[in-house]
Structure formats: structure tokens, C-alpha cells
Amino acid sequence: MEIHIQQAGYVANEPSIEQIEFLITPGEIVGLIGGNGAGKSTTIQSVLGVIPYFEGDISIPSYGYVPERPLLYEHFTLREHLQFLIDEFHDENLWHKANQLLTLFQIDKRLDDLPIYFSKGMQQKVMLVLAFLIERPLYILDEPFMGLDPRAMRELLMLIDERKQQGASFLLCTHQLEMAEKLCDHYVLLHEGRMQAQGTLQELQQIVGQPISLLDIFYELQGRL
Numbered sequence: 001m002e003i004h005i006q007q008a009g010y011v012a013n014e015p016s017i018e019q020i021e022f023l024i025t026p027g028e029i030v031g032l033i034g035g036n037g038a039g040k041s042t043t044i045q046s047v048l049g050v051i052p053y054f055e056g057d058i059s060i061p062s063y064g065y066v067p068e069r070p071l072l073y074e075h076f077t078l079r080e081h082l083q084f085l086i087d088e089f090h091d092e093n094l095w096h097k098a099n100q101l102l103t104l105f106q107i108d109k110r111l112d113d114l115p116i117y118f119s120k121g122m123q124q125k126v127m128l129v130l131a132f133l134i135e136r137p138l139y140i141l142d143e144p145f146m147g148l149d150p151r152a153m154r155e156l157l158m159l160i161d162e163r164k165q166q167g168a169s170f171l172l173c174t175h176q177l178e179m180a181e182k183l184c185d186h187y188v189l190l191h192e193g194r195m196q197a198q199g200t201l202q203e204l205q206q207i208v209g210q211p212i213s214l215l216d217i218f219y220e221l222q223g224r225l
């Protein structure tokens with residue numbers, strides 16, 4: 001999977017991000033790292049093909065997506081959200097998987113309630129269940145740990161690992177660098193809309209010349225600017 005963004009943004013000829021290029025290989029977790037406004041979400045919008053202004057090339061397979069903020073239908077119950085997706089695939093057997101995921105994230109008792117009235121963490125769980133319901137070659141996760149309790153966080157980490165073992169790839173955007181360091185195989189560091197560095201943890205350590213944590217690499221690179 002190749003990501004090549006020459007320029008992209010919200011208004012024509014006014015790029016918010018420029019010259020961002022990286023690969024996602026099968027079974028690999030790529031962490032998109034950067035401070036507020038660095039361009040992570042804009043990069044994700046570009047990869048998804050929904051950014052208003054874009055020059056470049058993106059080649060990715062079908063994906064599951066967890067947006068930065070939960071996107072829910074106001075008048076749909078949790079059951080209806082799932083049924084809507086299951087109908088798209090014409091496969092009622094997906095309810096078996098849906099029930100497993102609902103139980104995993106402990107929202108199985110809320111099927112007939114409206115998710116727009118759920119707590120923040122529970123809404124995040126709904127987005128995770130919807131994204132992981134279908135087995136995909138790629139998952140794009142924008143701040144997937146946001147609002148999750150420790151148990152749900154552990155379940156999500158196990159789910160990511162399980163799909164990774166099956167060959168799925170991940171593009172993961174997070175500010176939780178200690179978590180990212182345990183999880184990701186490759187990092188893309190953004191700053192002010194550009195790629196500051198990329199590589200494995202070891203490669204990033206070589207760039208800064210010290211065997212330090214991802215968090216310290218982030219501080220070190222910020223300090224150099």
C-alpha cells in the first residue's frame with residue numbers, strides 16, 4: 001500500500017500538508033505521530049480520499065475506519081447501526097461476529113438504545129465494533145483509544161494483534177506514544193504538515209543518535225526545530 005501525498009488541504013491551492021510519503025506493508029502497524037495541528041487527520045482524510053484538495057497517489061485496499069470523533073446516526077439504535085452495515089454485505093451470519101464484538105466491549109445489553117445518548121467511551125466502542133465487524137486487509141484508526149476504559153483498551157489491543165496475525169495492516173494515529181511504541185512497527189512523524197522523520201523505532205533512534213523511547217524521540221525532534 002503506497003501513500004504519496006504531494007499536497008492536500010481543505011481549500012484548493014492552500015495545502016495543509018505537503019510531501020508525505022510512506023508505505024504500509026501487509027501485517028504492519030504504521031503509527032502516525034505528531035503534535036496538535038501537525039497534519040495527522042488531514043493525512044488520514046487524504047488516504048480515505050475525502051479531502052477537498054488533493055494532489056498525489058494513494059493505493060490502498062478496502063478498509064475499516066474509526067474516525068477521530070464518533071459518527072452516529074441520530075435516530076438509529078445500536079442494532080440498526082449494525083443491521084445497516086450487515087445489509088450492505090447481505091450476510092446475516094455477520095450477527096454472530098457482531099455479538100462477539102458487542103460482548104467483548106460490554107455493550108451487548110444496549111442493542112436497542114440510541115448510541116447518540118451513550119457515554120463518550122461507549123460511543124467509541126460502537127465505532128470499534130462497526131469498524132472491526134468486517135475482516136479487512138487494512139484498518140485506519142484515528143485516536144482509537146480515546147475514552148476507552150482500561151479493560152476495553154486491553155480488548156482493543158488484543159483485537160488489533162489478532163487481525164495483525166491474520167495479515168491485516170493498520171494506519172494508527174495516536175498521541176499515546178507509550179502505547180504506540182509497544183504497538184507499531186513503523187512510525188511516520190509529522191510536523192507542521194510535513195514529514196519530519198519515518199522508520200522503525202531503531203531507525204528513529206539512529207536519526208536522533210540515542211537509544212531512547214518514542215516519546216523522547218518526539219521531544220528530541222521537536223526541540224531541534
Ligand SMILES: Nc1ncnc2c1ncn2[C@@H]1O[C@H](COP(=O)(O)OP(=O)(O)OP(=O)(O)O)[C@@H](O)[C@H]1O
Pocket residue numbers: 010016034035036037038039040041042043
Ligand atoms: N476542516 C478544516 N478546514 C480547514 N483547515 C483545517 C481543517 N481541519 C484541519 N485543518 C488545518 O490543517 C492543519 C492540520 O490539521 P490536522 O487536523 O490534520 O492536525 P492533527 O495532526 O490531526 O491535529 P490534532 O492532534 O490536534 O488532531 C492545521 O493547520 C489545521 O488548522
